[in-house]
Amino acid sequence: MAQQSQDIQLSNRLHTLRMNGQAHELPKLILLVTSEADKDKYGSTFNTVMCKPLRASTIASCLQQLLKVDIPARKENQNRPSFLRSLLVGKNILVVDDNKVNLRVAQAALKKYGAKVHCVESGKDAISLLQPPHCFHACFMDVQMPEMDGFEATRQIREMEKKANEIKREQSSSGEGSTFVEWHLPVLAMTADVIQATYEECMKSGMDGYVSKPFDEQQLYQAVSRLVVGTADSAS
Template identity: 50%
Template sequence: MVLLEWEIWDKDSGLSAIFLDKLRDMKPRVSPRLFLLSNSISSSGMSGATTDATGPSVIMKPLRASMLVASLQRVMGVENRISCSNGESPSLSLRNLLRGRKILVVDDNKVNLRVAEGALRKYGGDVVCTDSGEKAIALLRPLHDFDACFMDIQMPGMDGFEATKRI
């Protein structure tokens, strides 16, 4: 799952197309899904953002946990367990959303690591944290067992962009 600001995506359509081509060319075991975070978007911009299965989907800001959860469920193929029809409260259903999923969080800021780790564990994720792109590359060598990776794009040494290129 890749989250990008709409303004960055919309700034240069040529680079956006190249980025999408690179995602398609990677041919990973599971194709990454691209989500654009937007304050508002015109109907013409919206139609261009959701052209095919590998194209981006839009999540409106402010980013709410419920929207992120719904997006995660959709791309992970998890049924919507937010419904209370079985008598279970929504918060109990969400607590298991990421159960059995191993998630890598990469950020040089220790506070950001703790916040992300806490949020993902709250939903049942098995979270591994590291503080550099170099360490992320070592953990994401082929045949790794991570289901998702959240990586800061502005880190000293090797940022998220460089690390992603090397992976």
């Protein structure tokens, strides 16, 4: 139930229903808010109040508590940390975000699984580092940055890769190079806006997927497990 301008009126109506003894007929009510202050304001009216942006693990925990459902831990969840570490340990990951707090959060999350993390604060800095050949295995790219956003930065990265691949293809066909493997750095968008239009723009610009901010272990697992994090090893 999204928070609207009629929140006060809605709260009064719900309070009246509960006072009239009809609370047992009401479904579980969850209010989505944008600040901790709103959680305190509406906490007595709703079964629970959740702050946006939402994360899958938070939603699952909330529903499990409200519906009193005992969900046994899946083997996949138990193996998730070791799986992430096997993919990320020793890998060079570039994180691009103009917000220093977001950079620290992303850096800490990736380092937890053994990744070597390098951070920059602009799309232009990312482009200068990702001119082939480079040593990076994947890039987490914020989509909203001044000067150059993540979409444009990714488009330019793909153009650089295209030119590098054309050169390698010519060298391979003339016998000057070894087995030809194309450059394609996995780029994951970092965004708090997960609407369909944003997803489509990510794909159109050449990104490989996205994680919503702030991202947690589950999101990192789902995103990284779809990618083969070894591009730099094979392309260098």
